[in-house]
Amino acid sequence: MLLALAAVLAAPPLLAADLQSEVDAAIEPLMREHGIAGMAVAVYDNGQAHYFNYGWASKRDKVAVTRDTLFEVGSVSKTFTATLVAMASVEGKLDLDAPASQYQPALAGSAIGSATVRELGAYSGDCLPLQFPDTVQTPEQTLAFFQHWQRRSERGSQRCYSNPSLGLFGDLAGRAQQQPFAQVMTENVLPRLGLQHTWLEVPANDRGLYAQGYDADNKPVRVGPGPYAEQAYGIKTSASDLLHFVQLQLQPAPRDAAVRQAIAITQGGYFEVGAMTQGLGWERYPYPVSLENLLVGNSAAMIREPQATRPITPALPAEPAAWYNKTGATNGFGAYVAFVPARQVGIVILANRNYPNEARVRAAYRILSSMEQ
Template sequence: MSTLDELSALIQERLPGLLAEHRVPAAAVAVYAHGEVADCAAGTLSGSTGVEATRDSLFQIGSITKVWTATLAMQLVDEGKLDLDDPVCRCLPEFAVADRDAARRITVRQLLCHTAGFEGDIFTDTGKGDDCVEKFVATLGDVPQLFAPGQMFSYNNAAYCVLGRIIEVLRDKPYDDCLREHLFTPLGLAHAANGPYEAILHRAAVGHLTPAPGADPQPAPVWALARSNAPAGSMLSTSARDLLAFARLHLDQGKGPDGAAVLSAGSAAAMQRRQVELPYLGILGDAWGLGWEIFDWDGRTVIGHDGGTIGQSAFLRVVPDRQVAVAVLTNGGSPLPLYTEIVGRVLRELADVTMPPLPAPGAGRERTAVDASRYVGAYSSCVADVVVTQDPEGRVWVERTPKGELAALMGAPEKTELVAMRGDTLLTATPKDGMYLPHAFVGDDGEGRALYVHTGRADRRVSA
């Protein structure tokens, strides 16, 4: 096994080649092991300016923010101001979704572990003011309920915005102020920003989008998503080292760098305990805790989270019983191969954990016959309409048509072949952004057909 210094030198040497190979404009990497941190960066933060990435550069961490939001909530639990099993309406009497009965029963815990059951990919822009999260939550009254609260997992951005609003109400201050006062300051974070007005004071990465297959990534026309989604991950940016300073809080039983308690040891441990099991979904975890994804890798528990914004992708993996963590931050191109090589090596060399390969079609798998009678049909969500068909040759196809506010970002309808994988999970035959996407068909509509197609989000069947 390598030492941290040896591994850091190897990563630093390898990183420029990985960026060129996968057309990633820039990346920052930080590794923590047994009290020590090593970090490096390479590439260009913006193709428009040519500014080089450095170790203190800020990248957007996207949905990794959810673990920060969960931490803010658990601090309130420590203070006796919040009970995870209270209904949300006890803190927010005005909270509503389309199913009013479900809204009365949804708990704070269900927000944290993505089991609240209402559609979650809601990105309504309610302005840039300090009241934007409050206004966002007020727009959810017509959002459909996919399943009964607590029944299953479906990734839910909007739930974390509701959680952010609970934090605002109990702290009597905007979410950004809560983040700064209760995490940035006690953790001594010098390279973290709540949004563009703070990020401009640092060397901040710009996201890059690929205009066509095989083309070079180009700077995105927009730097960030709407501020109203900040608790879910639209705004927060950090250096790789500062992201690991946050991860260390959860490795050190809730203690900050000065030894003072920022979070109780009990709450730090509770966040890492399994709350809900997931169907097999590839890059997502095997289970979810209170904010954390939980991976069962090589007989050991690994926790983490990923994040994606407009042209930026972030990855965080932590091995609690080995006191090892690694963060990889990128700003475009195809970051998944870079993630798998760097994170895989770090965990293997420093934590004795073999990271499983990402799902991919195996030899001859495309020829395996699939009985798609359980899967064929139309499914729908606020984000997309999904149609699964089987042609006369027996090949299975999925066509996804984006709709709503994300249609412009997600592009034109896509039709992709699905091939057999395991059980009721099929796999795309061609990759998108370097990933073969599993489609898990779960539940039963009462007539032997799957009730949901699950890709991390559960889209409900609407017709045969």
């Protein structure tokens, strides 16, 4: 596979060469092993951004990946949704501890209607499924699904990673502001985060930057519509924009107090799940963290199986000495984001093919660990 030359910006020559060597050593074998057409890697280290680009955004058109190539990031979108919800909370438009039925009255009297906004954002309002059933497609069917939901667990006793749970979490924040979720995200949240090439719906002017995804059979594919797709897995963004989002996690924007406070809320600790603490969108681990704990925390079992959990009361504040991360995937893309505030480092890894979380975590851990030397 032809690899585009890695581009490294704003770094001293020796550091740039050393870091490029480490990233190449982690990424090039990974691409060969998993048949990935193109990848973008961005690293932030103590005030400096470094960009590394590999392969093709489109194999057919021979378009090379750049720092501005748009990738689907799947469930990394959940961290954006959590930021939107937290901003609504900071600005007094939503109460994280209010029941869902307060913002969606049609859920009054239902089992899920008593779950709080915060519990839904931490996948602990009940053991909702990973995905909606195939029969649920329309807004009316989505509402009926929740209205007829039969409780499976006591609130706050189990963590069940769930697009319906996170989707309802975001939907409630839109309703609290009397606007569609997509409008709040597009017109308010993304601009205030300073993200100029991050989209729910890629506009015509940016479609030339939108990478082509490839499924398990190497067929071209892109994400399609679905219930709560915007809230759960709808973001398309670039390595440069996503690294900017990481920088905000490390050094929140001082000019927008609501953004700063919202980021702190998303990084808080709300439920304990083994070595992992569940935030809103983000998952965190005490730092230093072992690779083994990260692999367990990002394993298929953590996505597909219930985990016993307990609420943390009072909630833990954002923790500088923590490894924060989030994986994301669609049928044709795979993403991973991680950062450590105490070290002022972070990494973004984007690919136009879905591939195992283990490989993403190992690559990120290797690259960030090499920067400690």
